[in-house]
Amino acid sequence: MKLKDSPAAKIGASIAVATGLYGLSFGALSVASGLSFWQTMVLSLLLFSGGSQFAFIGVVAAGGTGVAAMGASALLGIRNGVYGMQLNTLLLPAGWRRFAAAHVTIDESTATATGQADPGEQQRGFWVAGVGTFVLWNLMTAAGAVLGDALGDPKQWGLDGAAVAAFLGLLWPRIKAFQPAAIALVCAVATLLAVPLVPPGVPILVAALVAGLIGWFRRGGTPDHAPGHVGDGMEPTLDPYGNDAVAHPLHAPSGTEHAESGIDHAVANTDRTVEIVEGEQP
Amino acid sequence: MSMWFWLLVAAVLSYLTKLLGYLVPAKVLANPRMSRVAGTLTIGLLASLTVVNAAASGTSLVLDARIGALVAAAIALWFKAPFLVVVLVGALAAAGLRLLGWP
Numbered sequence: 001m002k003l004k005d006s007p008a009a010k011i012g013a014s015i016a017v018a019t020g021l022y023g024l025s026f027g028a029l030s031v032a033s034g035l036s037f038w039q040t041m042v043l044s045l046l047l048f049s050g051g052s053q054f055a056f057i058g059v060v061a062a063g064g065t066g067v068a069a070m071g072a073s074a075l076l077g078i079r080n081g082v083y084g085m086q087l088n089t090l091l092l093p094a095g096w097r098r099f100a101a102a103h104v105t106i107d108e109s110t111a112t113a114t115g116q117a118d119p120g121e122q123q124r125g126f127w128v129a130g131v132g133t134f135v136l137w138n139l140m141t142a143a144g145a146v147l148g149d150a151l152g153d154p155k156q157w158g159l160d161g162a163a164v165a166a167f168l169g170l171l172w173p174r175i176k177a178f179q180p181a182a183i184a185l186v187c188a189v190a191t192l193l194a195v196p197l198v199p200p201g202v203p204i205l206v207a208a209l210v211a212g213l214i215g216w217f218r219r220g221g222t223p224d225h226a227p228g229h230v231g232d233g234m235e236p237t238l239d240p241y242g243n244d245a246v247a248h249p250l251h252a253p254s255g256t257e258h259a260e261s262g263i264d265h266a267v268a269n270t271d272r273t274v275e276i277v278e279g280e281q282p
Numbered sequence: 283m284s285m286w287f288w289l290l291v292a293a294v295l296s297y298l299t300k301l302l303g304y305l306v307p308a309k310v311l312a313n314p315r316m317s318r319v320a321g322t323l324t325i326g327l328l329a330s331l332t333v334v335n336a337a338a339s340g341t342s343l344v345l346d347a348r349i350g351a352l353v354a355a356a357i358a359l360w361f362k363a364p365f366l367v368v369v370l371v372g373a374l375a376a377a378g379l380r381l382l383g384w385p
Contacts, residue, residue, distance in 0.1 A: 018366035025373075039289055046293035049300075051331065056292055062340045066288030073292040076327055077299045082320045084303015093304070102301040158377030161351025164336045165372020168352060171328035172359045183322055184329035191330040195338045203338070204330045211326020215319035 008125030012112045015129050019050070019108050020136025022166060025159045026053055027144020032153070033061035037145050044141040048134060049106050051076045051170075054163055055204065064199060072204050083110040090114070090122050104130030107170065187211050347379035 003009045023044065030040040035057060043053045052073040059069035084105050087093075090113060093101040109130035116122045175181040187207040194203035336352040337343050354375035358368045 015365075018364070018369075021366065022369055025369075035285070035289075039286065042289060042293060046290075047296045049296055051327075052292070052296055054335075055331065056289070058335065060285070062338070066285045070288040070292040070295070074295045074299070076331070077296045079320070079324050079327070080296070081299040081303040081306075082324075084300050085306050086303075088304045088306075098304050099301065102304050103297060105300045105303065155347075156377065156380060158347070158351065158373035158375065158380070160335070161348055161354075161376025162369045162373035164332060164348050164351045164376075165355035165358075166365075166369050167328060167332040167335055168355045168372075169359060169365050169368040171325070171332055174325050174328070180321075180325050184325050187326035187329040188333045191333045192337065192343060195334070195343055196341055199341070203334060204327065207326045207330030208323060211322045212319055214326075215322030216315065218318055218322065 003124060003128070006121060006124045006128075008112065008116050008118075008121040009128040011115070012109070012125045012128030012130075013132055015108045015112055016132030016136055019133050020140050022050070022162070023137040023140030024144035024147070025162045026050070026057075026137075027141040027146075028148035028157075029054075029061070029144075029159055029163065030057045030141075031145045031148040033057040035060060037142075040141060040145045041138070044138045047073065048103060048137070049077050049080055050137075051079075051107070051167075054167075058163075068199055068202065071202075075205055075208055079107075080105050083107075086110065087113060087126065090119070091126060101126070101130070104134050106130065106133065108133050183211060183214055186214070344385075346385045347376040350379040350384070351376040 026044065027040055030043065030053075031037065035043075043056060047053055047056070055072040055076045056069045059072050060066075064072075084102060087101065087105060087110060088098075091101065104127075109126050112129035113122045113126035116125050171184060175184045187210055190210045191203045191207045194206040198206065332352070336348045337345070339346075351372040355368050355372040358371040363371065
């Protein structure tokens with residue numbers, strides 16, 4: 001299949017454009033936090049993971065130390081390792097491709113690839129979203145970092161509000177069932193309680209510890225035969241866009257996705273220990 | 283200089299974390315307990331990050347225009363707005379509230 005005829009490539013491209021534009025906000029906020037232009041560019045070129053990058057500059061902007069910024073960034077990057085494990089089984093990259101795939105393993109490329117049923121489409125979706133986001137994210141980071149000085153205070157343009165909205169947008173599709181929403185609430189409260197007590201950046205680690213303990217001791221959420229695919233929002237990866245207009249045209253023609261999801265729901269509903277699955281696919 | 287050092291450490295750790303995922307045998311992910319931890323950890327991190335960005339300023343909690351951005355983004359998400367629209371709504375809400383005089 002040619003790239004321009006591929007539905008997965010189209011989704012990957014649109015996600016790359018949407019995320020790339022957001023790089024403008026990162027570039028502007030990064031220089032406003034006190035980092036230099038080249039420090040900002042190194043974050044986008046080498047660290048390349050939106051959540052980790054915003055965590056890094058968030059700690060710096062709040063007056064935290066470099067080591068605290070590094071800690072928050074590294075912790076938020078852990079999920080990329082989980083994505084890597086999943087993508088490795090889906091894409092089976094070999095040789096240099098494995099090292100390239102690792103660099104563009106982020107929320108957007110993972111979401112695009114795992115949203116496909118066909119292996120070829122998984123490949124096209126992953127690479128178009130990953131490489132496309134990398135290129136645009138870096139171009140817009142540079143533009144934001146340069147314009148940042150000219151724009152003045154990014155707060156005036158609501159760019160800090162954009163960051164809040166983006167994180168809520170990534171969280172949103174994961175908290176449609178009751179239990180994930182409750183976990184999110186507990187972690188949010190833990191964060192609020194920790195903010196006045198510990199240095200900036202550490203509240204995120206406190207919430208991560210709480211979340212990890214809940215996951216460790218939580219029972220029955222995931223049947224042994226279907227790890228991570230219960231469809232209750234607890235799976236490691238989900239389309240972070242909650243955008244049916246994007247997600248459905250893909251799933252509809254293949255047929256297999258809905259069939260699988262139907263089986264998962266049936267399993268979930270017959271297993272008494274599994275929490276109620278509500279509105280996972282509205 | 284210290285900032286450059288930790289910045290580069292963060293970049294190296296980020297890449298190694300990603301690469302490590304590709305080097306781990308698939309069996310590890312098949313462990314249901316690790317799968318649950320990965321799921322709850324992601325939710326916890328995103329929830330914490332949302333709250334920190336909305337209400338934290340250093341070591342104090344503040345109610346400023348970012349709370350307006352949070353509410354506006356939630357409304358946009360409720361009406362199934364695409365990701366980019368949600369981000370724009372958040373920016374517009376914060377900028378608009380500041381124009382009206384809210385910090």
